[in-house]
Amino acid sequence: MTDYLEIKSIVKSFDGKINAVDGVDLSIAKGEFITLLGPSGSGKTTTLLMVAGFEHPTSGTIELTGRDLTKIPPYKRNVGMVFQNYALFPHMTVEKNVSFPLRMRKFNRSEIETRVRRILDLVALTDHAAKYPRQLSGGQQQRVALARGLVFDPDVLLLDEPLGALDKNLREQMQVEIKRIHREIGITMVYVTHDQTEAMTMSDRIAVFNKGKIEQIDVPLKVYREPTTRFVGEFVGDSNLFDGLVKGGAVDVTGIGAIRPPRADPKLEGRAVDVLVRPEWLRIVAPNDRVADGELTFEIVVDDTINYGDSILLFGKAQQRSVRVRAITSHAGIFARGAKVRVAIDPANVFLIAR
Amino acid sequence: MPIVIIFALIVTVFLFAPVLIVVPMSFTTSQSYAFPPPGYWTGQYAKYFSDPTWYLPTINSFTIALGTAILTLALVIPAAYAVVRYRFKGRAFANMFLITPLLVPTIISAIAYYKYLSYPKLVGTHIGVILAHTCLATPVAMLIMAAALKGYDRNLERAAMMSGAGVLRTFFYVTFPVLRPGIVVAGLFAFLNSFDETVVSLFIAGRAASTLPKRMFESIQLDTDPVIAVVSTMLFLLVICMFLLQALLRRRQFHGS
Structure with missing residues (x-):
């Protein structure tokens, strides 16, 4: 071109x-x-x-x-x-x-x-x-x-x-x-x-x-x-941005845990990063669900939910940090305020933004 | 609600009453202001149209009012454009300055214009009266144009330019037609303001450029000629015609072909 x-x-x-x-x-x-x-x-x-x-x-x-x-x-x-x-x-x-x-x-x-x-x-x-x-x-x-x-x-x-x-x-x-x-x-x-x-x-x-x-x-x-x-991560689309630190190819997400993104840029090694996880990249884990190897799971406490009909947006907190989760309604069930929900992040669905 | 209607009726009657006196009086057979008229004929009208001391000032008034309207628009359109559109040093001052004729009592202006216009020997000329009337009409015409321009979407000009129209064609094809109602109102105001102006005309119009209001004033002062009722009636008709014309134009503009 x-x-x-x-x-x-x-x-x-x-x-x-x-x-x-x-x-x-x-x-x-x-x-x-x-x-x-x-x-x-x-x-x-x-x-x-x-x-x-x-x-x-x-x-x-x-x-x-x-x-x-x-x-x-x-x-x-x-x-x-x-x-x-x-x-x-x-x-x-x-x-x-x-x-x-x-x-x-x-x-x-x-x-x-x-x-x-x-x-x-x-x-x-x-x-x-x-x-x-x-x-x-x-x-x-x-x-x-x-x-x-x-x-x-x-x-x-x-x-x-x-x-x-x-x-x-x-x-x-x-x-x-x-x-x-x-x-x-x-x-x-x-x-x-x-x-x-x-x-x-x-x-x-x-x-x-x-x-x-x-x-x-x-x-x-x-x-x-x-x-x-x-800025781009926040302005375009809905986002969760966590603080993280890259160590040995894995990122330690403050207050949540460590995860190893498959395509992490080696230049980020040892540096503090913003960890982008889109709300729909998070998966709600039902009590009997299997969690895959390498997936990071953590618990959030529900503050509020918005029901869009086709999906719900769940506002919660993990260790005082706000987390948003978007889920297809049929998978979502009903979450009352104060309910505890386990969510999982697939390492492929984590993007690191250099600071 | 009915009280408002009654009030409106009272005001209408109050405003309309002079017409009920003046129109019959213009057909009087009497040679003074007798009311009710002792008899009716159209002799006063014949007198008005045959007496040069009446019809010449009428022609003068129309010429001067037209000249004032044109000159005022020629000044006010670019001035309003500059003041509304551009940010420049002295903009606030220019805006104020153009309004100042409104702040000076007319009698003071009249004396000043008399003195000032006597240097270039313009006292007693059409041009002299036009210049003075233009000064008087500028403030309000300026306010009308500025208001029209403020409501005018600048993107219309941009759209015209993107369509390939240069500055001049943008003005004639887009800016002018869109602003036309504002321009017409400003011009009409300048025209009527000049046509109706007495004080300044008394000072500077002299004999050659004597205007209708000046002649009317002299008529009232010097004699009791019922021709003045003829003039009033015809001015009244003129206003009605203008009003109808404007309503007609507006209707055409809004309903489009």
Whole structure:
């Protein structure tokens, strides 16, 4: 894969003191769906606005297919964008909104007609072409915004928290919809969100932002299973993070016991680490269950449980340390507050994060 | 609830009562303010339209009000844009400064404008009155535009730019149409403010640029000519027409074709 969109050590400071974006490097391949994930103020949106051209980097460059974008104004970049609040032109019909980029680019009439028809078909809005934005639902409005961002075949489509204003069901529908469009037209998408579920379900790769820096860039499953920093482990997904010390290839988890992860990095030998155990990586051990060799078992006292229907989340304590366990309901039984439960960790399901 | 309705009715009657006197009086056969009129005819209207000391000030007033509206908008749109959108040194001062004409009593402003406009020999000219009226209309027009701009989603401009529209086309295709209601209200305000302004006009309009309110004031002072009732009636009709027009425009805007 050749690098298509290349962000090279960009820095952005608004006040000359604090760097909102602090040396971000990012190579994006053609056709990739990459998500910039992070809490608010982490620099992900500022990075996106710099790619769009609405913010100018204090230093560093952004290259798209080999040309330096930093000196090109937004309207000459051939980049599309979808905004959280849709930003549809209220005085134009759906059709006029969607044809706007083509009219600005002086496409001829028949070309405009063909393209608008094709793109409205893609987002399933052909029947609403003559309506005004305010006559549409939130989901429909966002599909118009998508169509407007895509109609002129931009080199990249930027999406700034596009589903943030929608309710949960609609958000899930739109996730599927955006993925389908990405698949069908194969456009490069840069997607900004603070919703880690959204990032997990949609992305080819996730770049996790924190305090203006990228902490990890990787495929979603890798980010989830093998976070490189404690921040990533906590921000992406639900987590148990225990203190541990690596000794002779095994990790001594403070207050719980020792376990030997099969793929422990030898460089961690003798060092203090964060031990990541996802709640669903813990197994509840019934009194008659066998415990496999190498599994670490310990007892927790139940504080509370949340029943999700398909699974339960159990909040407990082991030696004063909070532990969360997620279990499939049919295996879970009922746990009253104060009940003692034995849980087991498979050594394959332990990930050590260097400090 | 009924008390509120009764109260509303009383207020309406109170506001409407002058119209009930003025409209019949404009058709009077009397040569003074006699009420009820001794007889009815349209002679006062004929007099208004044939007397240059009445119709010339009317034309002046429209010209000056239009000039004021245009000049005020030309000043206020960019100024409001700068003050709302950008953070710059002296922003708070600029904002305050543009509001100051509101704080000075009109009579003081009038004397000041008279003195000031006499240097470039603009007293008694249309341009002089337009300049003075623009100063008076700027504060409120500024507040209206600033409020409209604050409610204007900046991402609309960004979306236009991402669509390939440069700064100018973004303004004409997106910013201006979206802000149009605010611009219309600000312009209308400047127009009416100028059309209705008396004190400053008395000082600087002179004879050549004499405005309708100035002529009306002189008429009341010097004689008891019922033509003033004709003027009042027609202004009343003008306001009703404007109101209907605005309602019509709004309806079209909201229901769309």
